[in-house]
Amino acid sequence: MKTILLADPSLTRRRALSALLTQSGYGVTALADLSEAYDALNRMQIGQGSVDAVVLGWPDYSEGIVEDVFGLLHGERLEHLPVLVMADSSNAKAVNWRMARPRTALTLWSEYLEAPSAIAHLLRPEQSVGEAASLHLEQVKVLLVDDSATVRLGYSRLLQKHGYHVETAESVEDGWRKVLAQPFDIAIIDYLMPQQNGTALISRIRNHLETQHILTATITGTYSDAVIAESLASGALECVFKSESKDLLLARVASLARAINDRKAIDNERRRLQSILSSVGEGVYGVDCAGTIQFINPAALDVLGYTEADDLIGLQAFDAFHHTDEDGSPLQRGASFLNQCYAMGKEVSSWQTCFWSASKKGIPVECNIHPLHMDAELNGSVIAFRDISNRRALEKELRWQAEHDNLTKLHNRAWLESQLEQECSKVRRTGQTAVLLLLDLDRFKYINDTAGHVAGDRLLMEVAQRLKSRLRSTDYLARMGGDEFAVLLTNVGSSEIMALADGFRRVLIASPFNYGGKSYRITLSIGCARIDTACFTPGDAMAYADIACHMAKRSGRNQCQVYSPETGKLAALDADLGWSVRLEEALRGDRFVLCYQPIVPLNGMELDSVESKNSKDVWLRQLERNPESEAMFEVLVRLKGHEGDLISPVAFLPAAERFGLMQDIDFWVIKHALAALRETRESPRSIALTINLSAQTLEKGGVADYMTARIVEYNVNPAAIVLEIADAHAISDRERVQRQLAQLRQLGCRISVGDFGVGFANLACLKQLEADIVKIDGSLIQGLPGDELDRTIVTALTSIAEIARKTTVAECVEDMSVLRSLHQCGVDMAQGYAVGMPRLHLPRTLPSSFAKPEQEEKRLSEV
Incomplete structure (x- = not known):
């Protein structure tokens, strides 16, 4: 089993990714502290390590330990250890680090389900870079010129032993004849020889057109500043001394050989690119920043009606073929979009314009513009274009057919x-x-x-x-x-x-x-x-x-x-069909709106003597009185009407259920609610959301996987999410729903059951679905505080919930006297218009402690 070291400070993301990798057959060691990750990586022995790959969440901060961890992974000892970086979409530093390191991949948190396949790809064995390179290196040819036969024999054997092809010459003239007769890559020339010094041959080689590509070095038995200076001045790149070690001599020659091979690789690549440029079907031309044409391929010449590249090279592209608009009106040079791209280095895809041929015929073209940078400076642009005359005609025909x-x-x-x-x-x-x-x-x-x-x-x-x-x-x-x-x-x-x-x-x-x-x-x-x-x-x-x-x-x-x-x-069916179309359009166009209604604890209500009808006062006061409790809001969905009005779900949810659209709507609500919850992470007070799930959505399946994916994407705390099943009595496949809820509860979410107290079936649901929170049905509190029977029923339900260790919430509370009565009956929390009206946005700041009466009166007047 392959072992993965996973490090990320987010508990939510660690849990989700660990579960996913475990399901894919990996052993996972999950760490929250980068210091622990650094120690674990430091202890690893290459070839004996207990970790096969590393998964790191890219940190949104920078400190010493972060640099230590990423520096260690970039170091020589661990640079070939597979590393998967998990990052948010906007992190450019993560992208740059991944590009600079071998065996590294990058996956976005929003696509964390792709992590196992990304790791599998990284773990595939790779061919040795040295082996791959050696298959393509050509043998370097060396000319050794020395008047001493002993020196020629000794050094030629040494170089041949290390893979060089060596020819020898005994004098400057002998060496010059051999240089002209066959190709060489390197010439090593003795400085002091009887007729002429070796620098004379070096100068000839450098100044002759057919031999100036040969890299030259002098070899001498005397270390002298004058010899070195004369050798370098004549064109030598190295000075080799007969007194130095063989290893040092080989290192100097190897340096020249690497330069030769690099140059050959560049020449081969240049020829290959030139061949590609000549054979590519699209027109391609290159310009400098001023728009002067530097090169142009045969396909471009063919489209533009020219026979020779020299007819266009050196001309301004604007003057040559894009000086006029498609309708025939001349363009101003400064207003030319292509000229602006050349000058500013813009990268543009699929830009449509008109080029003019040598015969003054307008040609509709589509261009892709790619800026060229050298040493971080703009060095011109390459433009690939194609004639789209046929496509235009086809598009016109297809457009006609689509409309007629x-x-x-x-x-x-x-x-x-x-x-x-x-x-x-x-x-x-x-x-x-x-x-x-x-x-x-x-x-x-x-x-x-x-x-x-x-x-x-x-x-x-x-x-x-x-x-x-x-x-x-x-x-x-x-x-x-x-x-x-x-x-x-x-x-x-x-x-x-x-x-x-x-x-x-x-x-x-x-x-x-x-x-x-x-x-x-x-x-x-x-x-x-x-x-x-x-x-x-x-x-x-x-x-x-x-x-x-x-x-x-x-x-x-x-x-x-x-x-x-x-x-x-x-007819009623026509109305339903209309709603179906309208809801599908709303899902595609994000025409739903979320509202948030506060649910507050009732602890401390006995101290409340304020008789205000302003619901904002109540929920803020209760949050201040209960500084340790979280601020909870129920997520309510509305449909945005054509006039901007908000339509109640009572009007459209029945049609959504009949046409099987409830899961689509529920998933829309989950996605946007979690996105809103993410924006409250800086709040000093914990915020929780209650999200409704229909029985249809739960029975259809997939909600647990979707919720997990969104929690990971938005990096929110699962404990801040309460999933409410309002119509639990309508569930027919209880076992399937129980499995879904168990998976969500294991993730850390809480479960709430609505309509508590309405019928015996609901009490059975309470036990089967293992709810954390129960909502007392609004119909049971309408008689409070005057109706003694309603009061007794609510008290009994609260007692049942307390024995079962469930939190109770009363809904539809519209009167302050009902709110106090619920507190007296033992109800834990409440919501409704008397508590707080639905809001379009979650609050960014919330009270953290209870104010004194005079402070409270002043604050309420300011709210």
């Missing part, structure tokens, strides 16, 4: 709905009236079945042309599908609706439809929906026009009907 009906060439339903949306917005702004007409052919099925589908298609095309003849320039016509058409009439007076609608009907029935030698009478039923301040949503307009069209058909066909609330109402 292929048979009639009219616009289609999707296009009309988008126009309807715009028209409804216009009605809201201007107060004008528009009308939607839904037109349905009365005898289309008969003609289609008796005369054939070709006749049906011909009829639809003829109907389209007749309807177009009645359109005003501001109206819209579309085929909705089948034999249905729609007309959107803009800026229409109420008195004109029937006349305009009947005009379309009359133009259609004015003459029969002729096909195959037969004539067919055409009639039309039209439903009209007025779009004004009473109806200004697209969904309403479509529904009302459809109802009116059905009314026209039921009334005998071949007529027009205008919808009004008195003549037709949507």
